[in-house]
Amino acid sequence: MTSAFLPGLREAIGAPGVAMAATFLAFGAAVQEAGLGPGWALLACWGIYGMPGQLVLVQAAAGGWAGGVGSAVMGAVAVNARFLPMAVSLTPMLSTGDRGRLLPAVPFIAVTPWAAAMRSLPAIERQARLGWFLGFGLTSWVVAGAAALAGFHLAESLGSQARAALLFINPLYYALLLAAGLNEPTPRRAILCGAGAASLALVLPASMALLAAGMVGGTIAFLLGRRHASR
Amino acid sequence: MPPADLALLLTALGGLGLRLAGVWLAGGLSTEHPAIAWATAVAQATLAAFVTLAIVAPAGALADVPLPARLVGLVIGVTVCLTTRQRLLPALIAGLLAMLAVRGLG
Numbered sequence: 001m002t003s004a005f006l007p008g009l010r011e012a013i014g015a016p017g018v019a020m021a022a023t024f025l026a027f028g029a030a031v032q033e034a035g036l037g038p039g040w041a042l043l044a045c046w047g048i049y050g051m052p053g054q055l056v057l058v059q060a061a062a063g064g065w066a067g068g069v070g071s072a073v074m075g076a077v078a079v080n081a082r083f084l085p086m087a088v089s090l091t092p093m094l095s096t097g098d099r100g101r102l103l104p105a106v107p108f109i110a111v112t113p114w115a116a117a118m119r120s121l122p123a124i125e126r127q128a129r130l131g132w133f134l135g136f137g138l139t140s141w142v143v144a145g146a147a148a149l150a151g152f153h154l155a156e157s158l159g160s161q162a163r164a165a166l167l168f169i170n171p172l173y174y175a176l177l178l179a180a181g182l183n184e185p186t187p188r189r190a191i192l193c194g195a196g197a198a199s200l201a202l203v204l205p206a207s208m209a210l211l212a213a214g215m216v217g218g219t220i221a222f223l224l225g226r227r228h229a230s231r
Numbered sequence: 232m233p234p235a236d237l238a239l240l241l242t243a244l245g246g247l248g249l250r251l252a253g254v255w256l257a258g259g260l261s262t263e264h265p266a267i268a269w270a271t272a273v274a275q276a277t278l279a280a281f282v283t284l285a286i287v288a289p290a291g292a293l294a295d296v297p298l299p300a301r302l303v304g305l306v307i308g309v310t311v312c313l314t315t316r317q318r319l320l321p322a323l324i325a326g327l328l329a330m331l332a333v334r335g336l337g
Contacts, residue, residue, distance in 0.1 A: 036235055053242055057238050084252055085271070087254050091260075099255075106251060161295070165331060167289075169323065172330075173323055175309060178282065194276025213277065214276045
């Protein structure tokens with residue numbers, strides 16, 4: 001396992017590390033502005049480890065929890081509901097039979113490690129995959145926490161323009177990961193259907209729109225793929 | 232417990248529950264199983280929707296960046312990625328610089 005841990009660690013330090021650091025730096029600054037503490041910022045990164053959900057809570061805190069803690073939590077969990085299909089799709093890639101061995105990897109199942117794993121794991125020997133994922137996930141986790149703390153303490157020196165630039169890096173990085181899948185029909189279908197289904201955000205509340213777009217777009221892509229395969 | 236800490240604890244538990252449920256649901260299934268193919272499609276579509284919304288209709292500070300700047304940054308980044316055998320870091324830097332350049336022109 002250790003032999004693949006280091007390659008995973010190295011992979012996480014490149015473009016994924018830059019994207020994570022930029023996003024969590026901006027998050028740390030937002031936490032400071034909302035009047036929360038650095039410990040909360042760190043625990044939110046490591047405990048939730050899903051940026052959209054983290055931002056839902058920060059926005060609720062900035063508004064004085066006017067809508068209540070319950071609705072903020074429901075919104076945060078709903079917007080992070082992609083953890084479920086990501087865990088479902090990742091498990092057979094990592095598994096060597098004993099699911100209990102996957103437990104240390106569970107907290108690291110999030111967009112960046114998932115996307116990097118789906119891209120890199122097929123080329124890695126099955127027995128070494130869990131080590132690779134732990135190396136990647138743990139490194140990303142540490143980078144995220146450190147960047148959030150830095151962002152918290154640098155908040156006053158980060159103007160809105162700099163923060164906007166930092167926030168742009170995250171969707172750009174995910175777009176690059178998705179672009180790598182455009183050459184193959186199965187991911188291409190899912191990407192195009194998901195992008196099209198994003199228009200559901202026009203008619204649904206923000207907390208539900210992402211989940212609905214993923215479900216609708218992904219299901220349509222899956223059904224199109226089944227029809228294509230049966231021809 | 233302060234509301235911020237309670238919200239953090241409950242959200243973290245909710246996320247952990249979703250992850251554990253995914254691992255449990257997928258137990259014993261192969262990568263070719265239709266349920267796995269469906270879940271993978273949903274996850275990829277969710278990510279694509281997230282990118283689309285973040286570029287076309289972002290919330291927060293990113294909304295201060297004009298749409299043309301966001302789109303040019305995206306197009307340049309993806310183009311560099313696809314023309315450099317998917318090297319992510321140069322593509323990331325190129326896309327960011329393109330976005331900043333177009334924003335500076337505005």
